[in-house]
Amino acid sequence: MPPILKINAISKHFPGVQALREVTFDVEQESIHAVIGENGAGKSTLMQIIAGVHQPDAGTIEFFGETIKFTNPAEAQAKGIAIVYQELNLTPNLSIAENIFLGLEPKRSSVFLDREKLKTETLAVLHRLGLQHHPDTIVSALTVAQQQLIEICKSLVRNPRLLILDEPTSSLSETESAILFRVIADLKAHGVTILYISHRLPEVFSLCDTLTVLRDGRHVRTVPTKGTTEAEAIRLMVGRELLAFHRHPVEPKGEVVLRVEHLSKKGQYEDISFELRRGEIVAMAGLIGAGRSETALGIFGSPPADRGNVFLRGNKVNFRRPKDAVMAGIAYVPEDRANMGLVLGAGVGTNISSAALRRVARGPFVDHPAENKLIRQYVSRLRVRTPSFQQVARLLSGGNQQKVLLAKWLAVQPTVLIVDEPTRGVDIGTKAEIYGLFDELVREGIAILVISSDLPEVLALADRILIMRHGRLTGELSRSNATEEKVMHLAALGTSEAAA
Numbered sequence: 001m002p003p004i005l006k007i008n009a010i011s012k013h014f015p016g017v018q019a020l021r022e023v024t025f026d027v028e029q030e031s032i033h034a035v036i037g038e039n040g041a042g043k044s045t046l047m048q049i050i051a052g053v054h055q056p057d058a059g060t061i062e063f064f065g066e067t068i069k070f071t072n073p074a075e076a077q078a079k080g081i082a083i084v085y086q087e088l089n090l091t092p093n094l095s096i097a098e099n100i101f102l103g104l105e106p107k108r109s110s111v112f113l114d115r116e117k118l119k120t121e122t123l124a125v126l127h128r129l130g131l132q133h134h135p136d137t138i139v140s141a142l143t144v145a146q147q148q149l150i151e152i153c154k155s156l157v158r159n160p161r162l163l164i165l166d167e168p169t170s171s172l173s174e175t176e177s178a179i180l181f182r183v184i185a186d187l188k189a190h191g192v193t194i195l196y197i198s199h200r201l202p203e204v205f206s207l208c209d210t211l212t213v214l215r216d217g218r219h220v221r222t223v224p225t226k227g228t229t230e231a232e233a234i235r236l237m238v239g240r241e242l243l244a245f246h247r248h249p250v251e252p253k254g255e256v257v258l259r260v261e262h263l264s265k266k267g268q269y270e271d272i273s274f275e276l277r278r279g280e281i282v283a284m285a286g287l288i289g290a291g292r293s294e295t296a297l298g299i300f301g302s303p304p305a306d307r308g309n310v311f312l313r314g315n316k317v318n319f320r321r322p323k324d325a326v327m328a329g330i331a332y333v334p335e336d337r338a339n340m341g342l343v344l345g346a347g348v349g350t351n352i353s354s355a356a357l358r359r360v361a362r363g364p365f366v367d368h369p370a371e372n373k374l375i376r377q378y379v380s381r382l383r384v385r386t387p388s389f390q391q392v393a394r395l396l397s398g399g400n401q402q403k404v405l406l407a408k409w410l411a412v413q414p415t416v417l418i419v420d421e422p423t424r425g426v427d428i429g430t431k432a433e434i435y436g437l438f439d440e441l442v443r444e445g446i447a448i449l450v451i452s453s454d455l456p457e458v459l460a461l462a463d464r465i466l467i468m469r470h471g472r473l474t475g476e477l478s479r480s481n482a483t484e485e486k487v488m489h490l491a492a493l494g495t496s497e498a499a500a
Contacts, residue, residue: 002065004029004162004193005050010059012045014395017387018217019045022059025212025222027162032184032194034204034225037214037237038427039399040385043197044086046214047164050195051083052076063162080161084151084168086197086398086425087338090139097122097135100154125153130179144336145171145288145453152180156187163187164195167398169203170425171335173288173453174488181207199427201230213237238429254278255313257447258330258416260299263308268294269471272308276416276447281438283450283462286491291471292451293335296418300325300332313415326355329415333405335424335451341405342393349375349389351404356411378407383433399430406437417441420451435461455484469494 003026012020020042027033035043048054050061052070060067063079070076073083090099097118098105106117122135129149139147148171155163165184169177184194184207198204204211205225213220213236220236258276263269269291276282284292298305301319310317312328319325322332334340342351352375353360360370375389382403386396393401402423409417422438423431438448438461452458458465465477467490475490 001029003027003062004064005195006062007046007050008060008062010046010049010056010061012042012049012054012056014045017395020049020056021217023214023217023219024059025219027193027195028210029193030188030191031209032188032196032207034196034198034208034211035214036198036201036204036211036233037220038429039397040216041214041237041397041427042217043214044166044398047083047166047195047197050076050162051081051164053083077158080159081164082155082158082160082162083164084155084166086167086170088144088147088151088336090147090150090154092140093138095136095138096126096133096142096150096153099139099150100125100157102154104157121157125157128156129153129183130176143289143293145173145176148172149176149180152183156183160192162193162195164197166197167199167425168196169198169200171288171421171453174455175492176288177203199425199431201233201428204233205230215239234428237427257313258299258449259311261309261311263295263298263305263310265294265298265303265305267471269298269305269468272473274466274473274476276449278415278445278447279442280463281442281448281450281461282464282466283452283458284466284468285452285455285458285487286468288453290468290491292468293420294471295468296332296420296449296451300330300418302332326412326414329413331355331409331412331414331417333409333417333419333422335420337401337405341408342401344392344394344401346393347388347390348379348384348386348393348396348404351393352378352407352411355408356413359411359413374411378411381410382407382437399426402426402430402434406434410441414446416447416449418449418451421453422450423452423454423457431457455487458482458487459484467491 005027007023007025009022009024010020011022023046037043049056052073052075100122101118106114108114119135126133129152131149139150152168168180188194196208208225210222211225212222215237255278256275257278261273263272272295286292299310300322301324302322304320317328338344353371356374357366360367360374384403385400393404423434442448450461459482463479465482465487466473467475467487469491474494477486
């Protein structure tokens with residue numbers, strides 16, 4: 001069977017960045033083909049070229065034996081190529097049904113919207129992914145993970161011959177990921193070819209038939225997954241051996257810097273109480289929709305809780321807005337870096353200094369030499385790969401965007417750092433760097449509250465783990481006795497039997 005896709009010497013340059021350099025490889029029909037590499041390797045750029053978002057500077061692409069050069073995504077969709085982006089591409093003020101069938105709305109008499117058919121067909125595709133939402137639910141009311149699944153539903157109704165999935169499980173729980181994997185296997189069985197981009201190598205090796213490694217915009221190797229190992233894939237990705245991260249526990253410095261008492265917000269979280277000490281990492285674990293992010297945002301004043309108390313360094317605080325929390329010494333790194341964390345159209349330097357301008361202000365004016373010194377300090381500390389401080393954040397890789405976001409909030413010199421999904425969509429090398437950074441921060445006495453759906457990450461980082469289910473805390477596990485099974489038992493069943 002001839003390849004469905006032939007990528008021939010594709011090159012692409014952006015201002016200050018050579019994203020792709022003569023990339024060449026084939027994709028077999030009815031296969032699941034992984035494309036892996038560190039952030040900045042060129043994976044997303046290549047996928048966007050295939051999907052018609054960008055045009056290559058050089059090289060050609062053949063699809064079913066035909067040389068193609070799309071000028072826009074609609075042309076790619078018409079040929080049977082669909083893409084699900086890592087960053088969400090939904091219209092938040094429209095309903096689930098309207099988003100899924102945008103541009104494909106069923107009509108009566110070729111003119112009027114057939115609302116009953118729209119509802120029926122939406123329910124069918126939602127059911128395929130195990131979702132129970134009402135089709136009329138407004139997308140902005142959904143969590144990031146739920147919106148990610150709606151993105152996937154949106155691609156499926158277009159009946160693609162080639163489906164590109166860019167970090168599809170980065171926001172999903174293990175249960176939701178398992179459902180997605182079953183859908184992918186079903187698509188393959190019905191003749192759909194999948195291009196699968198992921199930093200989660202266990203997924204790649206369990207799901208994919210073939211993997212292609214990119215590094216610094218170049219093709220390194222294409223091999224059957226059964227013909228290589230995770231260790232070899234990592235070596236090919238980073239060009240060196242990468243040691244596993246093992247955090248050495250640090251004794252908390254003793255002082256309770258954050259105490260939360262009976263924090264509640266109707267419909268989101270109820271009666272949340274815990275403490276966080278200097279030099280400690282506490283993780284919040286739980287299934288998607290458990291209320292973890294909502295609780296953290298309540299502490300941060302975005303929006304404030306309905307009732308309950310928050311104490312910072314022993315003093316009762318009442319944050320009515322995030323600015324109050326930042327001024328008091330709490331920083332919050334959101335899960336959705338594109339919409340809540342960064343100004344993607346602004347430069348790297350502007351993003352980093354934006355929350356810490358008071359540190360470099362001289363009266364009503366910004367001391368620009370001091371600002372540049374601050375930016376340089378955090379670009380260096382977090383090893384942000386950027387050609388200049390003026391580089392637009394949108395043009396950075398996902399991993400470097402995450403580093404810029406972390407730099408932005410570390411620049412305010414917080415006492416408490418809250419980080420929601422710290423390594424979502426970043427490569428294994430960047431993940432190790434972020435873990436190492438957290439290790440440095442707690443040794444400096446910063447208290448860190450981590451929200452993560454990645455259980456191995458939770459177990460690797462946390463001194464203590466708080467487990468939430470349906471908006472309530474169901475248990476706490478120490479680093480010494482925590483296992484994936486115990487965490488999942490508390491998260492899924494809400495009982496402490498497995499933790500006994």
